[in-house]
Amino acid sequence: MRQLIWKEWHEQSWRLGFGCLVLGAMALIGLHARILNDNAMMMWVCFIGITLLPVLSITGLLPAERNEGTFESLLALPVAPWKILAAKTVMGLVLCAGPMVAAAVISLLAAGGREMLDQDILHLYADSTLSAISLLLWMMALTSRLPSEARAGLLASGILILWILATAGLAYPSVPPLARAISPLVFVYQFSGDHMGPLLPEWVNLLVAAVIAIVLWVWTAKRLTGAVEGES
Amino acid sequence: MSEQPVIEMQGVRKAFGKKLVLQGVDLSVPSGQTFAILGRNGAGKTTTIRMLLGLLKPDQGHVRVLGLDPKTEPLEIRRRVGYVAEDQAMFGWMRVGQLLSFIAPFYPTWDAAWARELSDRFELPLKTRVRHLSKGQGVRVALLLALAHRPELVILDDPTLGLDPIMRKEFLRDLVSHLQGERVSVFFSSHLLYEIEPVADSVVILDHGRVVRQAATEDLRAQVKRLVTAAESEEILRGLPGVLDVSRNGRQATAVVQDIAAARPALAAAGIIVEELDLNLDEIFEAYVIGRKERPDATAHLERVA
Numbered sequence: 001m002r003q004l005i006w007k008e009w010h011e012q013s014w015r016l017g018f019g020c021l022v023l024g025a026m027a028l029i030g031l032h033a034r035i036l037n038d039n040a041m042m043m044w045v046c047f048i049g050i051t052l053l054p055v056l057s058i059t060g061l062l063p064a065e066r067n068e069g070t071f072e073s074l075l076a077l078p079v080a081p082w083k084i085l086a087a088k089t090v091m092g093l094v095l096c097a098g099p100m101v102a103a104a105v106i107s108l109l110a111a112g113g114r115e116m117l118d119q120d121i122l123h124l125y126a127d128s129t130l131s132a133i134s135l136l137l138w139m140m141a142l143t144s145r146l147p148s149e150a151r152a153g154l155l156a157s158g159i160l161i162l163w164i165l166a167t168a169g170l171a172y173p174s175v176p177p178l179a180r181a182i183s184p185l186v187f188v189y190q191f192s193g194d195h196m197g198p199l200l201p202e203w204v205n206l207l208v209a210a211v212i213a214i215v216l217w218v219w220t221a222k223r224l225t226g227a228v229e230g231e232s
Numbered sequence: 233m234s235e236q237p238v239i240e241m242q243g244v245r246k247a248f249g250k251k252l253v254l255q256g257v258d259l260s261v262p263s264g265q266t267f268a269i270l271g272r273n274g275a276g277k278t279t280t281i282r283m284l285l286g287l288l289k290p291d292q293g294h295v296r297v298l299g300l301d302p303k304t305e306p307l308e309i310r311r312r313v314g315y316v317a318e319d320q321a322m323f324g325w326m327r328v329g330q331l332l333s334f335i336a337p338f339y340p341t342w343d344a345a346w347a348r349e350l351s352d353r354f355e356l357p358l359k360t361r362v363r364h365l366s367k368g369q370g371v372r373v374a375l376l377l378a379l380a381h382r383p384e385l386v387i388l389d390d391p392t393l394g395l396d397p398i399m400r401k402e403f404l405r406d407l408v409s410h411l412q413g414e415r416v417s418v419f420f421s422s423h424l425l426y427e428i429e430p431v432a433d434s435v436v437i438l439d440h441g442r443v444v445r446q447a448a449t450e451d452l453r454a455q456v457k458r459l460v461t462a463a464e465s466e467e468i469l470r471g472l473p474g475v476l477d478v479s480r481n482g483r484q485a486t487a488v489v490q491d492i493a494a495a496r497p498a499l500a501a502a503g504i505i506v507e508e509l510d511l512n513l514d515e516i517f518e519a520y521v522i523g524r525k526e527r528p529d530a531t532a533h534l535e536r537v538a
Contacts, residue, residue, distance in 0.1 A: 003334050010325065069321030075287055076317065077338045078310035 004079070004087035012060050012091050019056060019099030023049050027103040031110040038107075038115040045103050046128035050188070054136040055156045057095035061088045062144050063152035081224040089217065092140065096132040100125050127187035134184030134209050135160060141216040144223055181208040235263045236299055238385050238417040239284060244293035246279055246441075253279045255441040256293070261434075266411075266418040268428045268449075270517050271438035277421040278318060280438070281389045284419070285310060298384055311339060314378030314386040316371070318421075319393055324363030328356055328373060332380075339381035347380035350410070368399040375403070379410060385417045392424060400427055407431070429513040439521045445490070449513065456516045457492040458509040461485055465504045472498050476519040488519040 023045055030041040065071035074084050104125035112118045139159050143152040167185040169175075177200045180186055186205050199205065239261035246254040254276045261267045271277045282288040284297050286306025295302050297309045322331060332351070336342040351358060354372040357365075365373065371391055378386055388407075392400040404427055411418060422428050428435070429449065436446040445452070456476075459469060462483065469478050469487035472495045477488040489495040492508060499506055511519070 003337055007323065007334060011323075068324070069319070070323055072287075072317060073321060073323075076285060076310065076315050077335070078307045079338055080307060 001083050001087060004084060005090060008061075008087050008091035011064075012057075012095060015056055015060055016095055016098050019049075019053055019095060020102040022052065023099040023103040024106050027106045028110060031107060038111045042107055042111075042116070042121065042124055045107070046100075046124060046188070049100050049103065050128055050132045050135065050185070051160055053096045053099060053132045054139050055153055055160065057092045057136055058139040058143055058156045059149040059153045060095075061092055062140065063146045063149045066145075066147045067149055075224075082221040085217070085221045085224055089137075089140070092136050093133060096136050097129050100129040100132065130187040130206075130209065131185050134187070134213065135163065137213045137216045138163070138184060141220045144220050178208075181205045182212065184209070237261055237296075238263050238298055239267075239419060240294070240296040241280070241283075242294045244280075244283065244290045244295060246276075246283065246288065246291050253441050254283075254290070257438070257441070257443055259436055259443060259446065261417065261419060263417055264415050265433040266420060266431050268432035268435045269419065269421045269438060270423065270425060270428070270435055270513075271421075272423060272521060274440075275438045275521075276441040277438060278389055281315075281387055281419070281421060284387060285313065285315060311341070311381070312384050314381065314383035316374045316378045316386075316388045316391040318389040318391070320370075320374045320391075322362045322370070322373065324361065326362050327359055328362060328365070329358035331362055331373065332358075332377070335377050336380070342381045344380075346382065347376065350376045350379060353410075367395055368402070371395060371399070371403055375407065382414075383416065385419065386411065387419045389421045390423065392422065392427065400424065404431060425514040425517050426512065432513075435513070437517060437520050444520050452513070452516055453510065455491045455493070456511055456519065457489060457495075458511055458515070459487045459489060459495070459499075459506040460509060461504055461506040465502070465506075468499075468502045468504055477522065488515075490520075 026048060027042070027045045030036065030045065031038060035041070036044070062071070065074065075081060104122060107121050107125070108118055112121060116124075139152075139156040142159060143155050146152045146155065163184055167180075167183040167188075170180045170183055171189075177198050180189075181200050181204060186199065186209070189199060200208075237260045239259060241257050241259040244254050244257040244259075245252070257276070257280065259280075269277050269280065279288060283290055283295055284302060286302035286309060289303055298312055300309050302309055323334070326334060328351075332347060336344065336347070354369075354376060356369060356373060356376065362370070362373065374391065378388075392403050395403060407418070420428065420432065432449050434446070434448045435452060437444045447455070459472075461469065463480055463485045466478065466480055466485035469475065469485055472487060472489055474490040474494055475487050476490055479486055488511065
């Protein structure tokens, strides 16, 4: 498992650097220039993070290896496929959380207590990170058998857009709160509840997201060794 | 010899969607042999190999590798088997030394001294990135990775694909010289038959997902013969038992029979004089996979012999 994480780190660290650079620079420049108020600026940073990071991560984790043919070499080693997926998931979590943490630290240093309380800033970034991770797991499950990064990127973008539309649909007041909890973007609304109808308590949303994440992960692990799309 | 076969397949069927890739494959590979699986592209060789490693599950039938079931014990099989995939892709950013360090911990039986010895013998540049290796060096790295944990069985899926003839000869020389005396069983897939012929103890010919012949290479050479006779006797040749291919060339008719001993009484009864010619593995293979198409009725006899 340690070697697998070492390999993933070497292959993906540039994506982490890229994500940190984009979000960090956006937070720093935006909060320094004060084009928008702090809350709106940080919301934009989080929105970019939620849309960019899962797609950036997912294309490099499984489809890139399928594309290069190295995934077959990994599967042929005496290591359980779930361990390969676990190493990739750990790296995916780092790729989603790392830039968000960097942006949160920069936001706290640049604008902490200026217009927003520190704890509200942290809450905003934490919820956005959870949304990014939830989206990552959806994308990982649905792109795991795709043999190219381009197709995975396209499908991942489609999943993202569909969830944004679905979440907007779930915001109607007549939709029960439990239905809203299934959206990976439910965390985005937690700190501004008036954009969506009534929400369940935060811990229930977390619990629902955790159950969905486990189901998606186990499903992905089971599909990992099957035939790649297009293979005969 | 009652030693357990290293590979056993019984009635194995596999389909991808509607495409039937293996159609009831029966196979038995004795221990300590170099065993070649021959077939054209799409015959089912790679599917068979992936099944042996537990990378694919059969839809029907039973598979045993080193006495283990790949469905339930794939990791134990992969620990004890060395595998070189067809056109094997490795992690291009790693240096060769890093690649060895990355792979070694997965194998409890990894022999670091043996790996060093092999890398010296193969003249591998340990500090070069894998993506900068030549094709020949890449195949040698793959072979080193397959041998360094001292496997009981080595499975090679068309490992010389894409190599030039000199490199292919060098690869086979390396393989044979390093496995001789080690009593390692080798399961070797290829469609370059003239290369396999000198190293294979036994062969199985796979065509469209079916085993059409399994035999010791020597038996195959001794049994499968080309018969040449006068053109007027063409019809007699067509009626021989186990005839694979009949053709006419000017005043001569030729046939390939899969068991000369079975054909001789029929020839004697017909009273015709034939010249018996030896065939190399390439010609035998061609007779089985091309001649058989022209004479589908030969299948029943082929299966009885197999």
